[in-house]
Structure formats: C-alpha cells, structure tokens
Amino acid sequence: MNLLNPFNISWRFFRVWQRNLVVYRRIWKVNFLPPLLEPLFYLLAFGMGLSTLIGTISHRNIEISYLAFITPAILAINMMQNSFFETTYASFVRMYYQKTFDAMMATPLSLGEVITAEIIWGATKSVFATAIMLIVLSGFGLVKYPEGLLIIPLSFLGGIAFGAVGMFFTGIVPSIDMFNLPIFLFVTPMFLFSGTFFPVENLPHWAQQLALVMPLTHLVALTRHLCLGLVTMELLLPTIYLLIFSILFFPLAIIVMHRRLIQ
Amino acid sequence: MSHVIEAHDLVKVFNGFKAVNGVSFELAAGECLGLLGPNGAGKTSTIRMTYGFSPMTSGELNVFGLDIRTQWREIKGRIGVCQQENSLDPDLTVQQNLEVFGRYFNIPKKIARKKAQQLLEFIAMEHRQEAKVSELSGGLMRRLVLARALINDPKLLILDEPTTGLDPQSRHQVWERLELLRSEGLSILLTTHYMEEAARLCDRLIIMDHGEILVHGKPSDLINENAGHSVIEIARPGNEVREFLRSEDIRYDDLPHRILIYGRENDQLFDIIRERYCFENCSLRMATLEDVFLRLTGRQLRE
Numbered sequence: 001m002n003l004l005n006p007f008n009i010s011w012r013f014f015r016v017w018q019r020n021l022v023v024y025r026r027i028w029k030v031n032f033l034p035p036l037l038e039p040l041f042y043l044l045a046f047g048m049g050l051s052t053l054i055g056t057i058s059h060r061n062i063e064i065s066y067l068a069f070i071t072p073a074i075l076a077i078n079m080m081q082n083s084f085f086e087t088t089y090a091s092f093v094r095m096y097y098q099k100t101f102d103a104m105m106a107t108p109l110s111l112g113e114v115i116t117a118e119i120i121w122g123a124t125k126s127v128f129a130t131a132i133m134l135i136v137l138s139g140f141g142l143v144k145y146p147e148g149l150l151i152i153p154l155s156f157l158g159g160i161a162f163g164a165v166g167m168f169f170t171g172i173v174p175s176i177d178m179f180n181l182p183i184f185l186f187v188t189p190m191f192l193f194s195g196t197f198f199p200v201e202n203l204p205h206w207a208q209q210l211a212l213v214m215p216l217t218h219l220v221a222l223t224r225h226l227c228l229g230l231v232t233m234e235l236l237l238p239t240i241y242l243l244i245f246s247i248l249f250f251p252l253a254i255i256v257m258h259r260r261l262i263q
Numbered sequence: 264m265s266h267v268i269e270a271h272d273l274v275k276v277f278n279g280f281k282a283v284n285g286v287s288f289e290l291a292a293g294e295c296l297g298l299l300g301p302n303g304a305g306k307t308s309t310i311r312m313t314y315g316f317s318p319m320t321s322g323e324l325n326v327f328g329l330d331i332r333t334q335w336r337e338i339k340g341r342i343g344v345c346q347q348e349n350s351l352d353p354d355l356t357v358q359q360n361l362e363v364f365g366r367y368f369n370i371p372k373k374i375a376r377k378k379a380q381q382l383l384e385f386i387a388m389e390h391r392q393e394a395k396v397s398e399l400s401g402g403l404m405r406r407l408v409l410a411r412a413l414i415n416d417p418k419l420l421i422l423d424e425p426t427t428g429l430d431p432q433s434r435h436q437v438w439e440r441l442e443l444l445r446s447e448g449l450s451i452l453l454t455t456h457y458m459e460e461a462a463r464l465c466d467r468l469i470i471m472d473h474g475e476i477l478v479h480g481k482p483s484d485l486i487n488e489n490a491g492h493s494v495i496e497i498a499r500p501g502n503e504v505r506e507f508l509r510s511e512d513i514r515y516d517d518l519p520h521r522i523l524i525y526g527r528e529n530d531q532l533f534d535i536i537r538e539r540y541c542f543e544n545c546s547l548r549m550a551t552l553e554d555v556f557l558r559l560t561g562r563q564l565r566e
Contacts, residue, residue, distance in 0.1 A: 003318045003335045015366045022363060023354040103350035105316055107367035107415075108340045263277060263317060 006258035007251070008110035016104060016117030017124070024125070035078065035129035039136045042074045043067065046197075059199070064228070071142040072223035073196035075133055075151060076158065079223075080216055082129045083122035083159035084187060087166035087253075088179050091118050095170070101261065115257045119167050119250060123159025130155035144229035151226050158219045161242050164249035165215075171256030190216035195224075215245050265328075267292050267419050267450045268313060273322035275308045275474075282308040284474035286322075290419075295451040297465035299458075299552075301560050305474040306454040307347060307423055313452065314344050314421050326419065340368060343412030347423040349404055351396045357407060358383070358392040365414040375414070382410040386440065402433025409440060420444065422453040426460060438463060458552035468552075472560045482552055489558055490550035491525040495533050497545040504540040516558065525550065 024031055047067045054066045094100040104114050131152060137143055143151070169182045193203065194216035200208055211217045218238035225235055268290035275283040283305040290296045298306040311317035312324060315335035324331045326338045352360050358379055365375030383389045386406040391399070399407065405425065412420060425441070426434040434457075441464055445451060455461050461468055462482045469479040478485060491514070497504060500522045508515050508524065513532070515524040526532050533547045 003315055003332050008336075012367075012369065015369070018366060019352075019355075019363050022359060026354070098353055099346070099348050099350035100352055102316075102346060102348070103352070103364070103411075104367060106314060106339070106344035106346060106350075106412075107364070108336045108369070109367050110336075 004262075006254050006262075007112050009112040009116055010110075012109060013113035013117040013120070016109065016114050017121050020117070020121040021124075024128075031125075031128070032132060035082075035132040036136060038078065039074050039133045042070070043137075043140065046070055057199070059224070059228075060230070062228070067140075068142055068228070069224075070197060071137055072227040073194075073220050075130060075137070075155075075227070076194075076216060076220040076223045077191055077196060078129055078133055079126040079155045079158040079219060080162045080187070080190070082126040083119075083163035084166040086122035086125050087118055087163045088170055088182075089176065091122075091167060092170050092173070092176050092179070094118075095261070096176070105261075111258055111261055112254050115167060115254050116250075119160060119163040119253065122163030122166065123156050126155045126159030126162075127152060143227050147226050147229040147231050150231070151223055154219075154222055154226065157239070157242050157246070158215075160250070161215050161219070161246045164246055164253050167253035168249050168256055171253060171260050190214050195220050215242060218242055265292050266290060266325075267294075267327060268452065269323070269325045270309075270313065271323040273309060273312055273324060274320045275305070275312060275317065276320045277308075281474050283312070283319075286471070286474070286476055288469055288476070288479070290450055290452055292450055293445075293448045294467065295445055295453070295465045297461040297468045298452070298454040298471060299456075299461055299468055299556060300454075300471035304471040304560075306471055308474075309471070310421055310423055310452060310454060314342055315339055316344075340415065341417060342419040342421055343415065343417035345405075345408050345412050345420075345422045345425055347427070349408070351404060351407060351411070353396045355396070356392065357388060357394050357396065357399070360396060360407060361411055361414055364411050368415040370415065378414055378416075382413055385413075386410045400433075402429050402436065405429060405433065405437060406440070409437065413444075417449070419450045419452065422451065424454055424456065427456065434460075458556060462552050470556060470559055477559045478555075485555050486550050486552060490554040491527055492550060493526045493533075493547055494550050494554055495524040495526060495536060495545060495547050497522045497524070497536070497541055499544055501540065504536065507536075507540065518562070523554070525554070 051066045056063045056065055057069045059069060101111070101114050105111060134143060134148065134151060138148070169179065173179055193207065193211050194200070194214055195211065200211050200217060203211060218241045222235060222238050225232070266289045268288070270289070271287050273283050273286045274281065286305070286309055288296070298309060300306050308317065312319045312331070313326065315331050315338060327341060329338050331338060352363065355363055361379035361382055362375045365378060366372070370378065383392055386409065388403060388406065391403065396404065396407070409425070426437050429437065438460065441451065445464070451464070453464065465482065467480065468482055468485060470477045470485070478489065480488070498521055504522065505517070513524060515522055524532065524536070537545055
C-alpha cells in the first residue's frame with residue numbers, strides 16, 4: 001500500500017503493543033497500586049462520609065445503597081482515565097520527547113500501526129485496572145456475578161473509546177500543557193455529571209441532554225446495569241453509542257497523527 | 264554494478280519551502296556515500312525520503328530495485344537507520360532496546376535475544392546490558408544506536424550525523440566499527456558535518472546546499488578540482504601581496520585577516536611569496552575537504 005496512506009495497518013501493530021507491555025511489567029508494582037487503592041479511597045470517602053447522609057437511592061425503581069450506586073461509577077471513571085491518560089500524556093511523551101515513534105518508523109512498522117497499538121494499549125490498561133478494581137470491590141459484595149464479569153470486555157470497549165479520543169487530542173495539541181483544555185472541558189465535567197455520583201435525572205433538562213452526548217454517561221450506565229446484574233435490552237443503545245464513538249474517533253485519531261508526524 | 268539506491272530528481276516541499284530540489288544520485292553495492300552540506304542544505308530531508316520516513320513530493324526512488332512509494336515495508340525491513348536525534352527507548356534497558364527493536368522487524372524472540380547479545384559484544388557493551396539508557400554517556404548511546412540499526416542484518420546502513428556531539432575517543436570508536444562493517448561489504452549512506460569523517464569513511468561524496476547537489480566525486484578528486492594541491496595561508500596580509508596575486512591571476516580567498524591561496528602541485532609560489540611578502544606569518548599546508556566545502560558553500564553562518 002502507498003506510503004502516503006494513513007491506514008497501512010497490519011497485525012504487526014502487536015509488536016508495539018508488546019513493547020508497552022514490556023515497559024508495564026518492568027514497573028508493574030507502580031501500575032498495580034492505583035487500581036488497588038483508589039477504589040478503597042472512594043469507598044472510604046463516600047461510604048463512610050457521604051453514605052450516612054444520603055441513605056439509599058432509587059435506581060430503575062430499585063432501592064440501592066449509595067455505595068452500590070457509585071461503585072459502577074468508580075469503575076467506569078477508572079476505565080476512562082486509564083486509557084485517556086495513556087493516549088494523551090504518555091503517548092505525547094513517547095512521540096515528542098522520547099522520539100519512540102520516530103525510531104519505530106525506521107522499521108517496517110507504519111505510523112498507522114503505531115497509533116493503533118497505542119490506542120489498543122490504552123484500552124488494555126483499562127482492562128488490567130478494571131480487573132484489579134473488580135476484585136477489590138467484589139470483596140465488599142458490590143458486584144453481582146456472573147453478570148459482573150461482562151464488565152471486563154466492557155472496559156475494553158470503554159478503553160478504546162476514550163483511548164481513541166485521547167489520541168485525537170494528542171494529534172492536535174500544540175504542546176503537552178494544552179491537554180489541560182480537554183481535561184477541563186471534557187473529562188472533568190464528565191467525571192461530575194455523567195450519572196456518576198448522582199443520577200442524571202437530577203440535572204435540569206438541558207443538562208441531561210448534554211450528559212447524553214457524553215460517552216462516560218453511557219459507560220457508567222452500562223457498568224451500573226452489569227454491577228446490579230441487570231442484563232436487559234437497555235444495554236443495547238449505550239453499547240451502540242460507544243461503538244459508534246470508537247469507530248468515529250479511531251480513524252480520526254490516525255488521520256490527525258498522520259498529518260502531524262508524516263512530513 | 265547493481266545499485267542499492269537509485270534516486271532520480273527527488274523533490275521535497277515543506278509548506279511551500281523547497282528543502283530538496285531535484286537531487287539525483289546512486290549508491291553502488293558495498294559503497295559508502297557521504298552527503299555533506301551546511302545546516303539546512305537538505306541532507307536529512309534527502310535521507311529521510313530514502314528510508315521512507317518522509318514521503319517525497321516528486322521524483323523516483325528505488326532501493327534494492329523496489330519502489331519506496333509502494334514497497335516501503337520490504338525496503339525498511341532490509342535497512343538499518345541511525346537517526347540524528349537520540350531515539351533510544353528510555354523506558355527499556357540496553358538489552359531490551361535491542362530485543363524489542365528486533366521484534367518490530369518480526370524477528371523471533373530467541374533469535375532477537377541472541378542477536379542482541381552478539382551486537383552488545385560488537386560494541387563492547389556486554390557488561391552494561393542491564394543498564395538504563397539514561398545512565399549511558401553520549402558515546403555509549405551512539406554505539407547502542409548503531410547496534411540497534413544492525414539488529415535486522417541490514418544490507419544498507421543509513422546514518423544521519425553518526426558522530427555529532429561525541430568526544431574524539433567516542434568518535435574514533437564509532438568510526439572503527441563503521442570501517443569494519445564497510446569492509447564486510449555493507450553499503451552505507453551517511454550525512455556528516457565532519458570533513459575528517461567524510462574523507463576517512465566515504466568512497467564518494469556529494470556536497471549539497473540549498474537543496475541541490477553542488478559537486479560529487481571521490482574525496483581526493485574533489486580536493487584537486489576545487490581547492491588544488493596545497494594551500495598557502497597568510498595571516499594579516501599586506502596590500503602588496505594582494506596586488507601580486509591579482510597580477511598573476513592566482514586563485515585565492517580574501518578573508519578579513521587572512522588570505523588563502525590555492526596552489527597547484529610542485530609550484531614555486533610559496534617560496535616566492537615567502538621571500539617577497541611575508542617572513543613569518545605565512546604557512547603552506549595540504550588542501551583539505553574543508554577548503555572545498557567552504558569554497559563551495561561560502562563562509563557565512565547558517566540558521
């Protein structure tokens with residue numbers, strides 16, 4: 001395929017994915033600690049701090065504890081953060097400061113393969129972190145099984161969606177400081193308003209509409225259904241949304257990175 | 264003779280700026296070809312096109328008889344590249360840098376490990392295999408970059424300023440290894456700022472400026488044709504010597520505090536000048552590539 005085509009993508013991308021795995025294993029203790037401890041921090045803060053003030057919450061006409069309400073949100077936020085921060089800050093460092101992509105492009109790898117591997121690696125980190133968190137949260141009886149096991153493949157889909165949009169930002173930001181903008185305007189509002197710590201229905205109508213455009217809202221909804229063991233047709237629409245979001249931003253990320261790096 | 268690289272009329276335009284403007288050259292198998300030129304001459308752009316890093320704007324470029332536009336993957340699998348900027352992977356150890364890089368070429372794990380060991384011996388770094396890249400000196404890093412470029416047993420080695428920024432010891436270390444590789448029949452394309460490096464390593468040179476080739480040929484021929492056999496340098500020259508040179512129609516460069524006269528073989532010019540015009544502040548030396556380079560590309564600073 002022609003050198004100018006951004007979509008020269010073969011299975012060779014797996015080699016780049018393996019490179020990231022080698023690095024991950026070198027510092028696995030650092031990588032394992034956050035997903036192990038973070039859910040405990042959240043449970044401590046919200047469970048002991050807020051739960052007593054709030055009591056129970058009505059979700060789909062079921063009364064659930066506040067802890068059961070926020071557990072899926074903790075998982076979904078973690079899926080978002082792991083892949084988004086991997087394909088923004090970490091990928092930017094590899095691309096711009098470490099010249100890792102330059103070195104790869106002196107081998108039979110194409111840029112399309114490098115970017116594909118970075119996004120899939122971001123999703124892989126989401127899966128690893130989600131699996132560790134699930135074990136911790138299950139210890140508190142907050143996840144219903146076997147339905148809860150579906151959260152693992154879901155974390156891959158969520159990781160692809162947020163990894164792809166993160167890589168898209170990496171392709172367009174002029175400098176690493178500028179990631180503040182998508183974090184301030186995209187990640188932080190989602191963290192707060194995507195049905196994470198209170199139901200979306202509590203928002204004014206216009207804000208509810210806005211929340212429905214955001215991918216985290218759908219990822220939280222899906223995770224919540226699976227945590228509660230509710231495998232219903234309601235899973236279909238948010239899944240389709242995340243698929244379309246990924247199918248849109250994955251090639252878009254490759255195109256902007258191609259424009260940035262191939263000169 | 265079969266050509267490893269055949270480049271015809273290469274053009275590279277960046278945002279309306281012509282970095283490379285109609286460059287043509289060939290590299291024969293087993294040959295070492297050097298690209299010389301001031302900063303911004305288009306050397307790096309030219310070799311980046313050669314290894315498929317940067318798509319050419321127009322022209323024809325075949326490597327191993329394959330078209331870079333369509334068969335870039337096969338071509339890249341058979342060349343080794345040392346880029347100008349340090350692109351070693353700081354997240355990996357010395358050994359892992361070689362192994363992981365070998366995996367990008369789809370080299371099986373066991374073979375990549377064995378090859379990495381051999382290459383560490385070749386660059387005399389076996390004892391540093393577990394070191395982090397950030398702990399290495401500039402010279403060791405450059406040797407590691409060279410070893411990494413050899414992981415796939417390339418038939419062509421492309422080096423962009425392989426010894427820039429190195430101390431003399433490290434530079435000689437790199438040169439010795441490159442000479443060894445050359446003697447084994449590896450074809451080499453390199454860019455450099457160092458005339459000594461070009462003269463020592465290269466069979467043939469191309470001097471470029473402003474994206475175009477000025478001259479090409481063997482180092483000794485380039486010196487003879489463009490600077491002559493010897494150079495007389497006169498420090499703080501008087502006006503009489505200038506008048507004499509003009510009247511005799513002799514090639515010379517007039518610098519603010521120095522005159523360089525380019526002489527032919529066996530001429531008596533030095534004796535005449537020393538006797539008539541200066542007694543202690545003039546000297547005779549062999550013409551070098553540096554004379555050629557500065558005569559052709561001028562003495563003004565770049566960038």
